[in-house]
Amino acid sequence: MKIAINGLAIWQSLFLSKLASVRFAVDATAGNGHDTLFLAASTQPGCRIWALDIQAQALEKTKARLTEAQLQDKVTLCCHSHEELRKVLPEAPDCIVFNLGYLPGGDHSMTTQAVTTLPALEQALQLLRPGGWCSVMLYPGHKAGKEERQQILSWASSLERTAASASHWHMLNHQEGAPELLLLEKPC
Numbered sequence: 001m002k003i004a005i006n007g008l009a010i011w012q013s014l015f016l017s018k019l020a021s022v023r024f025a026v027d028a029t030a031g032n033g034h035d036t037l038f039l040a041a042s043t044q045p046g047c048r049i050w051a052l053d054i055q056a057q058a059l060e061k062t063k064a065r066l067t068e069a070q071l072q073d074k075v076t077l078c079c080h081s082h083e084e085l086r087k088v089l090p091e092a093p094d095c096i097v098f099n100l101g102y103l104p105g106g107d108h109s110m111t112t113q114a115v116t117t118l119p120a121l122e123q124a125l126q127l128l129r130p131g132g133w134c135s136v137m138l139y140p141g142h143k144a145g146k147e148e149r150q151q152i153l154s155w156a157s158s159l160e161r162t163a164a165s166a167s168h169w170h171m172l173n174h175q176e177g178a179p180e181l182l183l184l185e186k187p188c
Contacts, residue, residue, distance in 0.1 A: 033062030101139035141177030
């Protein structure tokens with residue numbers, strides 16, 4: 001049996017048991033809908049999930065993925081940037097997921113940037129319920145992603161422990177630029 005050990009598998013396994021008690025979850029960067037689907041499939045029927053993306057193509061792919069799994073009724077799709085969390089979200093979420101970079105299969109020149117991601121992460125920490133968590137997949141394999149990673153990790157390293165516990169996970173023996181995972185947990 002092959003076991004995939006990567007950032008995605010790590011955040012999914014770490015928080016799978018916590019998802020059973022989540023009432024409101026957010027996918028701040030819907031992309032192709034994989035994280036949105038995971039949240040919808042792993043939470044209780046009463047959980048509400050909001051998925052944001054600035055690209056209509058991403059929201060269409062997310063909607064199709066959810067419809068195929070018959071989970072579309074759990075999810076509200078929002079055509080907004082992740083830096084608009086405070087403006088868009090109706091209440092404090094239990095968890096927020098970010099999957100940065102560009103839309104696979106889409107326009108690679110449209111990529112997340114630290115100038116919008118850092119304010120989004122600040123808002124995420126402010127909005128999260130006590131004990132809530134945030135996962136951030138970083139993709140330093142392209143120029144914009146490398147710059148974004150550097151600024152985000154610098155920001156996360158400077159957080160006071162009273163604001164959040166921050167941990168960073170990356171593969172030690174993979175090529176430079178392999179995806180990395182940042183986990184933030186707001187104190188109770």
